[in-house]
Amino acid sequence: xxxxxxxxxxxxxxxxxxxxxxxxxxxxxxxxxxxxxxxxxxxxxxxxxxxxxxxxxxxxxxxxxxxxxxxxxxxxxxxxxxxxxxxxxxxxxxxxxxxxxxxxxxxxxxxxxxxxxxxxxxxxxxxxxxxxxxxxxxxxxxxxxxxxxxxxxxxxxxxxxxxxxxxxxxxxxxxxxxxxxxxxxxxxxxxxxxxxxxxxxxxxxxxxxx
Amino acid sequence: xxxxxxxxxxxxxxxxxxxxxxxxxxxxxxxxxxxxxxxxxxxxxxxxxxxxxxxxxxxxxxxxxxxxxxxxxxxxxxxxxxxxxxxxxxxxxxxxxxxxxxxxxxxxxxxxxxxxxxxxxxxxxxxxxxxxxxxxxxxxxxxxxxxxxxxxxxxxxxxxxxxxxxxxxxxxxxxxxxxxxxxxxxxxxxxxxxxxxxxxxxxxxxxxxxxxxxxxxxxxxxxxxxx
Numbered sequence: 185x186x187x188x189x190x191x192x193x194x195x196x197x198x199x200x201x202x203x204x205x206x207x208x209x210x211x212x213x214x215x216x217x218x219x220x221x222x223x224x225x226x227x228x229x230x231x232x233x234x235x236x237x238x239x240x241x242x243x244x245x246x247x248x249x250x251x252x253x254x255x256x257x258x259x260x261x262x263x264x265x266x267x268x269x270x271x272x273x274x275x276x277x278x279x280x281x282x283x284x285x286x287x288x289x290x291x292x293x294x295x296x297x298x299x300x301x302x303x304x305x306x307x308x309x310x311x312x313x314x315x316x317x318x319x320x321x322x323x324x325x326x327x328x329x330x331x332x333x334x335x336x337x338x339x340x341x342x343x344x345x346x347x348x349x350x351x352x353x354x355x356x357x358x359x360x361x362x363x364x365x366x367x368x369x370x371x372x373x374x375x376x377x378x379x380x381x382x383x384x385x386x387x388x389x390x391x392x393x394x
Numbered sequence: 395x396x397x398x399x400x401x402x403x404x405x406x407x408x409x410x411x412x413x414x415x416x417x418x419x420x421x422x423x424x425x426x427x428x429x430x431x432x433x434x435x436x437x438x439x440x441x442x443x444x445x446x447x448x449x450x451x452x453x454x455x456x457x458x459x460x461x462x463x464x465x466x467x468x469x470x471x472x473x474x475x476x477x478x479x480x481x482x483x484x485x486x487x488x489x490x491x492x493x494x495x496x497x498x499x500x501x502x503x504x505x506x507x508x509x510x511x512x513x514x515x516x517x518x519x520x521x522x523x524x525x526x527x528x529x530x531x532x533x534x535x536x537x538x539x540x541x542x543x544x545x546x547x548x549x550x551x552x553x554x555x556x557x558x559x560x561x562x563x564x565x566x567x568x569x570x571x572x573x574x575x576x577x578x579x580x581x582x583x584x585x586x587x588x589x590x591x592x593x594x595x596x597x598x599x600x601x602x603x604x605x606x607x608x609x610x611x612x613x614x615x616x617x618x619x620x621x
């Protein structure tokens with residue numbers, strides 16, 4: 185394969201690699217990731233997760249700026265089968281456990297693009313859920329773990345600027361139990377208490393944060 | 395027949411309950427014969443004898459912050475209590491009692507369950523919270539009946555909860571100063587009515603004679619102690 189048709193633009197693989205390496209160089213020498221990780225990201229992951237991890241397809245998550253600890257956990261759990269996804273399944277032959285730390289560190293070092301707000305009318309309700317939760321139904325405020333601006337930390341993922349559609353899908357998957365690799369079963373307990381409207385609103389609000 | 399069908403449908407409903415949220419277990423409490431207040435059992439002893447670490451506690455407390463807030467000051471509407479400045483012993487007792495199902499709290503259970511925190515983390519969280527500052531901006535009552543509140547407090551509460559509402563760490567008596575009025579009132583009513591099942595029987599018999607108006611007065615009085 186010498187290139188791929190990427191939303192109407194024929195991009196050569198080496199161009200992508202070079203672009204990624206250039207982006208990497210802009211951020212200086214970050215320990216933990218190598219040119220190999222950038223090449224892997226640029227050749228395999230980019231088709232869905234976008235250049236520099238900034239996916240432009242709402243169903244596919246942005247990985248740019250995500251915490252390396254979270255990315256490592258997810259990648260390892262895709263490999264072990266603890267997290268399952270039909271789109272990721274055929275990709276799992278393309279990398280191994282040894283690639284995970286460098287790949288995670290590479291994506292963590294990429295600069296995230298701002299998120300897109302689809303329905304600004306949901307932002308106020310989303311902010312209320314994000315900060316205060318729902319006292320009646322026992323939904324905790326998301327910011328307790330995910331931090332005041334959804335920036336996450338070493339233990340909880342960054343959600344700021346993430347695609348609303350992706351975040352919403354994950355909450356629904358936690359609610360139904362389709363996704364069950366959450367730490368301490370906490371996200372399943374939270375999502376189970378949330379209504380569809382609450383999830384839509386809070387996902388929209390998180391997409392609006394940077 | 396109708397009754398049987400009803401019971402069957404209840405059983406079916408219970409059996410088909412879906413989702414991940416686990417039900418809080420049910421442990422014998424004050425409603426049962428031979429209830430011993432603050433009885434020790436393995437997990438509580440384990441947490442009480444562990445050396446708590448405040449830094450680890452700050453991290454373990456993250457999953458509590460969505461409700462109790464980042465500085466553990468709870469909410470003035472009483473929905474979630476202040477935990478900042480509470481005695482570590484009291485916090486450990488309450489956390490392990492909720493976990494064991496001796497204090498009913500369905501909302502909190504998934505976040506204090508064994509999947510979420512270890513006994514060591516319970517100890518860590520407790521020492522972290524105990525040292526947090528307690529500002530005087532807690533929720534207060536309407537201030538209309540403070541003389542009655544003071545009278546009740548001096549007669550029946552001061553012996554255990556102290557002249558400044560400071561409680562008694564060694565005896566597992568909670569600090570009440572700096573706590574939100576609405577939380578103090580809600581728990582007082584639960585204790586009086588026998589609905590807080592891990593309550594101290596002495597506390598229950600002491601609070602029994604008081605009506606809601608009295609409890610409002612004394613909760614208001616307690617909420618005004620300088621924290």
